[in-house]
Amino acid sequence: MKYKIVVEKENESLYFAYCPVMPGIRASGDTANQSLSNIQQEILCYLHDTSAEFEIVFEGHEESGSADTLHGAV
DSSP: OEEEEEEEEEETTEEEEEETTEEEEEEEESSHHHHHHHHHHHHHHHHTOTTOEEEEEEESSTTTTOEEEEESOO
């Protein structure tokens, strides 16, 4: 199954990532990549599904509009 992960830039040194279909799962980091790594670990632990796919959507910063698909483990 594919899960959308949204990354939002809070300020110059804080990023939040969340999965819209999993309201209780959020992660933060000093960089977009760090927030992505943190949330992917949370989701994989929650799902127990190493074959899960993620669609990454950046919002609120210079990378807006780009999307990637990442598979399973981080």
